[in-house]
Amino acid sequence: MSVGEIRRLGKYGLTEGEMMRYAGALLSDSQQVAAQGDRISHGDQLSYLMETVACGHALMSPGQNYVMTETALAEMTLEDVNNAAKELCGHVLSLGGGEGASIDGPVIAVACGTKDEGAEGDIPCNEQNLIDAIVEAGNLEVQPEEDIVVPRTLVEEGELVEFMKDQGPTWEGGRFTDGTPPTPSDQVTTPMTLRRLNNGIRIGVTSTDTESQRGHLRVVAPGGRMAEERLGFKSGSMAVGARTMQEGGAFAKWTREQVELFCVDHLIMVEINCNEEFLTMDFVFPTTEVGNVGFGDNVQVGITGTEAVLQVVREILSGFQWEGDALCRAKQHFHSTHDSLYKSLEGLSTERVMLEMTGGDKRFASIDHGDVDDVGIEDARDAVMSQLIPSEIEISVVGDFDVKYCLDMILKYVGTIPKDTNLEYLSSAPNFKDAIRAPEDDTVQVPPLYNVPEVQGLGGSIDIELEDPDPRAVAYVSGAGPNKWGYLSDGKNVADVIIEKEGNKQTKFDLQRRRHPLFSHVGLMLIGEIVNRRLFSNVREKKQLTYDANFKFTGFDGVGGGYWLCTVTASKEKAELAAEACVETLESLGLGGIGSDNLESARRVVGNRHEGEMRTTRYVAELMSGLQLEGVGKKGPLSLTDFQAMANAITVEDLRLLVGELDFRECNFVKAVGKTVKPVGYVEPEGEDTIVRGPVGGSRGGPLMG
Numbered sequence: 001m002s003v004g005e006i007r008r009l010g011k012y013g014l015t016e017g018e019m020m021r022y023a024g025a026l027l028s029d030s031q032q033v034a035a036q037g038d039r040i041s042h043g044d045q046l047s048y049l050m051e052t053v054a055c056g057h058a059l060m061s062p063g064q065n066y067v068m069t070e071t072a073l074a075e076m077t078l079e080d081v082n083n084a085a086k087e088l089c090g091h092v093l094s095l096g097g098g099e100g101a102s103i104d105g106p107v108i109a110v111a112c113g114t115k116d117e118g119a120e121g122d123i124p125c126n127e128q129n130l131i132d133a134i135v136e137a138g139n140l141e142v143q144p145e146e147d148i149v150v151p152r153t154l155v156e157e158g159e160l161v162e163f164m165k166d167q168g169p170t171w172e173g174g175r176f177t178d179g180t181p182p183t184p185s186d187q188v189t190t191p192m193t194l195r196r197l198n199n200g201i202r203i204g205v206t207s208t209d210t211e212s213q214r215g216h217l218r219v220v221a222p223g224g225r226m227a228e229e230r231l232g233f234k235s236g237s238m239a240v241g242a243r244t245m246q247e248g249g250a251f252a253k254w255t256r257e258q259v260e261l262f263c264v265d266h267l268i269m270v271e272i273n274c275n276e277e278f279l280t281m282d283f284v285f286p287t288t289e290v291g292n293v294g295f296g297d298n299v300q301v302g303i304t305g306t307e308a309v310l311q312v313v314r315e316i317l318s319g320f321q322w323e324g325d326a327l328c329r330a331k332q333h334f335h336s337t338h339d340s341l342y343k344s345l346e347g348l349s350t351e352r353v354m355l356e357m358t359g360g361d362k363r364f365a366s367i368d369h370g371d372v373d374d375v376g377i378e379d380a381r382d383a384v385m386s387q388l389i390p391s392e393i394e395i396s397v398v399g400d401f402d403v404k405y406c407l408d409m410i411l412k413y414v415g416t417i418p419k420d421t422n423l424e425y426l427s428s429a430p431n432f433k434d435a436i437r438a439p440e441d442d443t444v445q446v447p448p449l450y451n452v453p454e455v456q457g458l459g460g461s462i463d464i465e466l467e468d469p470d471p472r473a474v475a476y477v478s479g480a481g482p483n484k485w486g487y488l489s490d491g492k493n494v495a496d497v498i499i500e501k502e503g504n505k506q507t508k509f510d511l512q513r514r515r516h517p518l519f520s521h522v523g524l525m526l527i528g529e530i531v532n533r534r535l536f537s538n539v540r541e542k543k544q545l546t547y548d549a550n551f552k553f554t555g556f557d558g559v560g561g562g563y564w565l566c567t568v569t570a571s572k573e574k575a576e577l578a579a580e581a582c583v584e585t586l587e588s589l590g591l592g593g594i595g596s597d598n599l600e601s602a603r604r605v606v607g608n609r610h611e612g613e614m615r616t617t618r619y620v621a622e623l624m625s626g627l628q629l630e631g632v633g634k635k636g637p638l639s640l641t642d643f644q645a646m647a648n649a650i651t652v653e654d655l656r657l658l659v660g661e662l663d664f665r666e667c668n669f670v671k672a673v674g675k676t677v678k679p680v681g682y683v684e685p686e687g688e689d690t691i692v693r694g695p696v697g698g699s700r701g702g703p704l705m706g
Contacts, residue, residue, distance in 0.1 A: 014082060024265065148255075178634050178638050191206060197414065202394040215309070216284055217283040219316075220629070222387075231430065231431050235363075237383035238384060277556055306397075322377055323377075331375070451560040452556070469682050480562075493634070499511065526655060535582065590665060594652055599650070
């Protein structure tokens, strides 16, 4: 909170309406936690116990906590709340003389800034300037907040009736690329119900009680940053536009503040992102009645979280308002992210590796300041909305609800979105005619499969330096690979290549296994686990060159081809040796270095990880995304139903053949070693120990960094 907001809260407090809303939201949240009380992990329970003991609190179960919250709210008055607010905000109120007695003890402010004084005219961040700014803010006049009218529903019942009458939504069967027969349009199926609406939107719904009274909804639109060049939009416009959506939130007749409070009251969390291949929107929501006002006998029950989240989805797709201040905040985010990336040894190094491998393709790197500044509000709007065409969208919903009820809500709110919604943005794209072949019925086709650029710099080595007095280094070995489903950049699938090469040497069981849509996907996961174990054993334990080494594939879904990256953190003296040890480890796999014990260990880890993550709604929603997208080849219902069976069926010979197609040879690698160098004129502080720091966490650019 800003100083002004703290002063306003301390001086004027909450209104009666605000207290009733916040009390209802607090009680709903406590009820959600209580419903999941028997599913809290041992680690979380231990952390809660330690915190409770350290703070001297009473240890309560989630159910007891809910009862006590309800009891406390029933006895609490508005005066009690505002007196507490005044006490909590006293450290700021005391700065403006005459607004209350000064508090006991000092007022502590902490600020972090760069060592330099900045550009000419900038006010340096020092102790006196910080004090002056705080005192000035503490003496500004503030006015009480106007009570914002928070809508109980974003779509009125009368409007919904008109939408149903005008659009006449109906269900159609689901269609898939993995060979699964079309699903019925009028039946609830297990383990998931997959259908399409007559406006073109693909729908997947499954019910699970693994997270009681909670749900996860994911909206996926193919294209992402790969579509920027193809459709002729400005570089970075897709990503900046997605972040602008995240920062904004005004729909139709509702302001951003009203929508934000609607989401707060209904416990809805929204996350909008754009990567290389998709625009994704994730919603976490409760499945019970929420948005209640008041508590006890005076409660006014709201709509269910399932209905509320579908209202938000409908408004985003068909009535989103683009605001200039949201774009400014989005740009600030990308400026900060880019600067942080280039001040991080790991971030800078991966960026250089990615640019080297893609021939400088900006779509696979972070967005620089020039591209960010060049994106206007219309550029961001046109780029993002061109992807939100009903016939290209897929929505997956997973949660603790009745499937029939959820499908009914989807039909009402999503099925009534007109099929030509946002088509004008796609049609006005500079390269629309060259990129999209419009069929006879004038509907929009899914664009052809995108492909990654051909890998550059094979067999070469890159040296990277970053000015930083802390001595540390990082080494990378990278190369080309298939996407998550086995497709290479030339459009071929590694499974098909193996089948063709092996010919008559294969038994009918080999053919049956290798023709399965999950063969490449599960095989690559097993290979990734085996490589990680080998790196740990060889580079860390045997040669003691590093304290951290890992291997991973980029894992694209709808883009042909991909990359793999081997990362090693080491001291500056051992960085090159660590990189060479990684090369040696990878090459050994290509020489038949996979045994049955390697496979069995990897099989257990991959299978257990999958089973564990299947207990979360987010993971299931991610798995369901793309099941009905034509651009995601080989992904369909079998990716959920047959995963464990395929993991158990794959043989050592299968993995050796897959590794052979990956061609782990040094001539196909790109190596990079990043090191810190002391800035010119830097003087080592006396009496301080030298610290070798590990990787810095946080968000980084490019598909190589998760």
